[in-house]
Each structure stands twice: as structure tokens, then as C-alpha cells.
Amino acid sequence: MAGNFDFLLSQSDYGDFAQAAVDAERSMLISTINCAAATRRALELAVKWVYKVDRNLSLPYRDNLSSLTRHGDFLNIIDEDLEPLIVYIIKLGNLATHTGKSIDKTKAMVALRNLFAFIQWIDYCYGYDYEERGFDESLVPSPHDLATTLSGKEAEAVKAAAQVEDVPLEEQRNATDEGRGFKGSHDPSAGVFGSPRVFCGSTFRSYHPQGAYRRRFGSRRLGDREKCRGGSGSFRHAQ
Template structure:
């Protein structure tokens, strides 16, 4: 039984549970991929909280940084727990966007911090809450194969999509300016 396996028993957490389990499972093979997985799981879990709790105000942008720093979220989460969340986001971003070598200790801290946040979610929103402790010995030791070529291909596709989105955004801005000018002429 792994640290996050209890999530699979709770259908309510289906949005983020698989990402948590996967982040832990990849730890032995790749601390960098573990950090990326923790960041992904964190984002999904945070979005789950916003969907589950109507007292949370959605920020003007729905990226992870905006979601984490929105006051209704930030002050709802236990201060010590919340203080660890930006580290998960930062390390995950470093693993994806830089050539920094992610250390096992940092990836382990990400897993522990994610676990603490998930425990907070279960405590606040779950049914039949049970206090659990993170145990590094429960992390799967088997190394699963990481397909680096496939990951690079996916990153390339993401870059292409981002460029496409930027191009469309510029087109929308140009059209908006043109429509606004035409509107002013028709008054």
C-alpha cells in the first residue's frame, strides 16, 4: 500500500487521485518526472477544491499561481500546508522548463507536501476522514521505464500549440481593434 493509494478508494477524488498515485510511482525512476507529476497533481487538486467549495473565489486567471495566491484559497488552507504548495509548483516548473537536475530529496519533499495538502482536502471535504502519515518506505521502489523520446515529442507539440494560441490571440486583438474602430465609425 502506497502513501496515495487510499485516494483510489474515494471516487470523490477521481480528478486528482490518479495524478497523485502516478507522481509517487515515478519517484524511483525519475525525481524530475516526480516533481512534474506532483505539480500536475497539485493543480488538479487545487482546481478540485475550487469546484467543491463555493466560498472560494475564482481569480481572474485560472493558472496555478493565481489559484494558489487567491486570498479566499490561501487563507482557507492551513498556513503551514499552504506554505509548501508554491515549492511544488516551482520545482515542477523547473523540472519542465530548465535543465536543472532535480534531486531525490527535493522530489521527496514535493511528495510529502502534496500528501499533506491531500490530507487537508480529505480532512475538510472528505467523508470518514482518517489521519495518515507520509511514509517514505511506502514509495514504490520499482523503477518504471520513462520514455524520454515520447516526453520530448509531447513537449514539442505543447510548444507548437502554445505558438498557435499566441497567433490566434494576436488575430483576436487585431480583429477587436478593427471592430472597435468600425463601431466608432457607425455611431
Template sequence: MSNFAFLPNQFQDFKQAAQKAESHIHGDPRAACFHARFALEAAVHWLYRYDNTLRMPYDHSLNSLLHEPDFQNLIPQQLFHKAKAIQRIGNQAVHNPAPVRQLDALQMIKELHHIAYWLTRNYTRPLPPAIDWDDALVPRPLSPDAVVPRKQLEALEKQLATESEKALKQQQTADALNQELQTLRQQLADLHQQAAQQTDTHDYSEADTRAYLIDVEIRRAGWSLNQKRDREYEVTGMPNNQGIGYADYVLWGDDGKPLAVIEAKRTTADPAKGQQQAKLYADCLEQMHGQRPIIYYTNGYDTWLWDDTQYPPRQVSGFYNKAALSSLILRRSNRQPLDTKLVNAEIAGRYYQKRAIGSICKQFAQSRRKALLVMATGTGKTRTAIALVDALQRTNWIKRVLFLADRVSLVKQTANAFKKHLPDSSPVNLVTEKDTEGRVYVCTYPTMMGLINETQGKSGEARFGVGYFDLIIIDEAHRSVYQKNRKALKRGRVLH
């Protein structure tokens, strides 16, 4: 038996992959998450083939297919977030050495089950009844000998990707001449429209998905959440009759002081209410421990960070690790005022270069986080950027910098310029020195995209996690290559 037995034969590839994922929940959760991602890909490919509102883009990667505007218009938002969770956990299972919990595998297969129901409801007849997940139908545990090593899964991933791409191209060529397929697409479109006119009574467990995603994102940043004080922490001084409250999550420093407070429950209903509730918790924690924490509020899908001593709230792609949060707290007291007198004239001594740096510093001092520098060719943009980095590092405003360029030749040129004019910043050319550590990293967009999910150590924490870079410089931001990669980099957790 299987929780996916209800899937009709028209979803055969998806059904087989989903049942394989389900069979690995007990005994090999890493393989279960891997096959769940592969099953999701099969479902998405089916939609792109048979739904007449979708057109296969040039980029066939799962990430690209999920983020196509037409695809996001097709599926409910709650299904999109389930798909993103399956993709993310599936990728981590293959590329992250950290252990995969059985809880993760079970949750991902349950999310896949919701997607399976939605597919069946919208593209088959008669309409199926609401089908609930049943733990009793999950296959018995695998024997230890059946567990697939992670490296073997990596090899299998490459093999399946190659086979899938080849099959997809052959299928597209054949489909272009298949008149029967065009007729079937119209029939399926009619079924989808009919389904939309009837109330969907299935419980998609959105609240469970949100709570799970919050937990996953916190753990991804290296927080184990294994102490009682990490969740539902009691705070005193709340403006209510009891004078107490319970913060959803508190992230602690090594000195026992709170680094961050995370509000989730109220944010799910209304981000504005979550923001206010988180602020009240921060007020209480500051009174109790003598340190004001960084404020987060999240609904599981979107997360906001608010250091209300410095900046207004901003949306981020995840949570900071302990080192990044500690740096934010420390920077409140040890950063110095910005002054154009600090500009090193040996790096950028022309009057307009100093003026440009002064203007940017003024923006930053006014709690603005972005600045655009426009300079003509040959006026020393790179040296101006280097002098800016130097001034910000010496005044403790920043520590690590990411400099993005669109060509390898520009990366090499910029890295050499940093090494010449600011050698103490330990410049790294990530195109050729991927494993080197430093304080200034110069890179192309594609290389950075390839390094985003890179992990380190047995904990599996991301090497370039959210908050790793304090300053990001985009070279020639007006070029289309930046606009093309901007959303991808945000999704990939670099821009924050």
C-alpha cells in the same frame, strides 16, 4: 500499495495524479515533481469547484488560484507554503535542465501527502486518524527505459494545460445549472465547519518544510553548498561563555572571504531574534576574515536582506548569486558621491529635469530605495530617466537597469531613446531581443513575467535572478496595469 491509498473516490483525479507522482520517486525524480504539481492542480480545482467560499477567477492558472485571497483564507498558511513549494519545484523540474535530486522528489510527494490528509480531514466523514508517511509504501524503482525526457515533459505540460482548461470551462458551464452540486457544496461546508471544531493532531512537519525551502532557495541562486564550511560554520568572538557560535550558512567568494551569512534557526521563532543573531555572526566573520558579509535572515517562508553598512533590512524574494553579492560588497568602496553636476545636459539639460534628478539622488544618498517622479506630458520624463541612469552608472551606484512599460510601442520608443542618448549602456528591447545581453533592459510586464523563470546553462540558474537588476524604473506607475502586475512581479522575483 501507496501512501495515497486512503484518499476516497471523491478525490479520484487528485488520487491518480498523486499516486503517479509517487511511483516516479525512485528512478525518475523529475517526472515525480512534474506529476506532483499536476496533482496539486487537481486538488486546487476540486476545492474551487466544491468549496462554497471560493469562486473561480478569470485567470485559471495555478499561480493565480493559489494567491486568491479567499483561497489563502481557506487553507492554513503551512499548507499554502507546501503548495507553493510543490508548484515551484514542479515548474523547475520541467523548465530547468539542472538534475532533479531524488531528495527533491521525495520531499515534494511528502508535502503533497500532507495536503491530501488535510483535504480528507476537512471534506469527508468520519474523520480519518492521523496518517503518517511510510517510505516502505513507495513503489519500487522504475526501469531506466521508463524515464521521461525533460522535453517530453514540457510537451506533456502544454497538452495537459490545454485539456485542463477545456475541461474546466465545460465543467463550469454544467455546474452553473446543477442544483445537486449546490446542495453538495453546502454539505461539504458543514463538514468543513465540523472539522474546524476538532483539534487536528496530524504532524504537518512544518519545520522540515521550512528547512527544505531554505536549502532549495540557496541552491536556486547557484550555491552548491557542497563544502563543510558552507553550513554550521564555527565563528569566534561571540558574546557567550564559550566565545564561539555556529552560523547556519555562509556563502563564500572566490577569494575565500565571506560574501553573506544566513541565519535560519532563530528567525523561525522570531525574525527580530534572527536579525540580531545574524548581526553577531557578521561581526565575528568580519573580525575573522576582514570583510563584512551581507546579512540574511529567513524562516523559510520570508527572507530579509540587510547590508547594514548601507541600508536597513528589507524583505526579498530569495538569495543573490555570487556575482550579485560580490557586486554589493565591491560597491561599498567604489561608488562615488552623487552630484547634480554629473547630469549630462545633452541628455536632460532643462533646469527642472536636473532638479528632479538631484532630488532622486538625494533620496538614494540618504539610504532610501524608492522615489516617485511626477512630470507632465511632454516635459521629457524618458530623457530624465536616461540621464538618471547615466549618472548612477558613472558613479558605480548601479550596473543593470530594468525599465518596465505597459505597451510594446512604449518599449520600442524607450529602447530607441536609450540607444540614441546612452548607447554605451547597451540597451536591450526584451520584447524583440530576448536573448541579447546588455546593461539596460526595456520590457513589458507580460514579457518580463514570461522571462522570470528562464534558466541558463547546465546549472539551471535563473537568468534574471534576485539581485540581477540594480535599478527598476516603472513607467506610468499610476496606471492600473502596474498595480495589477506588481504583486505578480514580486512573486516572480523581479522586484526586490
């Protein structure tokens, strides 16, 4: 059965964090502690992906998750309702990783829901084929499904993935530039990937590392974007 994050696997641009998000959900099969830790890991990879592709964001002195998510540039572009959701994931993940305390299934589920909200924001801002989606708790596996859903080797692979060390963000950005033929600064009206998309009657590239969206619309917060889309912004309320 497909999970809430499986749609990411078909979108190669999200390769940096897609599998980690899928694994975070599947980690509920192992334990709520594993799920909380894996959800934090998936969040970290997703946040670093945003920094990697959006060159309008300056890098903080340290590129750990806490520094990245507290950085003013980052807080200025996300919807204000996302900040407490991100903090929740980080705190629960730290609790799971460093204390060994038990974690209630409800809390682990909230962390997954919050991760889903953040990834929906990413897909809305940077994706080519955004589709509004809702988080479905019934798709999250539970430990009693372990024997039929996840093999022992797969379970170990999920655990091991959370221990992988990241390449520093500065190196990731440089590698992205080299892979696409960029050297130093480039045309701010051009994106990193793909072709332009239409948004509120204007055209800009789905990936806009030089802030093309911000120059035209002033903000990337959901509330402002929803005025253009006329949508409800339902994923803002993933509490």
C-alpha cells in the same frame, strides 16, 4: 506494494486528482525530474478540485496554478503552514519542467510529502471518512525498482498524464451543477454530495460549497479545527 496516495483510489469523490497523485509517487521510478513535474501536476488538479466543489471560493481572473494558490479566498481557508509547502511544490515542478536541471531525490521526496500534507487537509475538510495518515518514505519507489514495478507502457502513460490540458474551472463548476440538478444558486445549508456528517457536535455536509463550515466555526484552518477535534495536527509539520 501500496503507496502513500493509493487510499484515494477507493474514494470516487477524489477522482479528479487521485490517479495523478498516485502517478506522482510512482514517477520516482522514472526520475526525480519526472516526480517533481508530476507532483506539481497532481497539486494543480487537487487545487482545482477544491475550487470546483467549494462555491464559497471565487475564481481568480486566471485559473492557472499560480493564480489559484495566491488567490485571497484560497489562502483564507487553508492552514497557514500549507502555503510554503504549496509554493515549494510549484517552484520545484517549474524547475523540472522548464530548466532541465537535475533535482536531488531529497527535494523530490519533500515535494511528495508536501503534496500528501495538502491532500490530508482536503480529506480532513471535505472527506466523508477522514483518517489521519502519515507519509511513509519507504513506500515511495526508487528508480532501481523500475524493471519489476512499472512497464514501459505504464511509464509512458505516467509521463503523458502530466501533459493533459484541463477543462476551464468555470466549465467544471457548471458541469458539476448540471450533473447534480443545480441551477444557479441553491440552498446554502445543502452540500453538493452525500449525507451530513457530525463535526464538533454540529451537523454539516462534507462538501459545503456555500461555506456552511465557515459560518458555524469561522475558519477552516487546521488550528481552529484541531481545537474541536483535540488532535495534534501532525501533518502540519511536513517540511
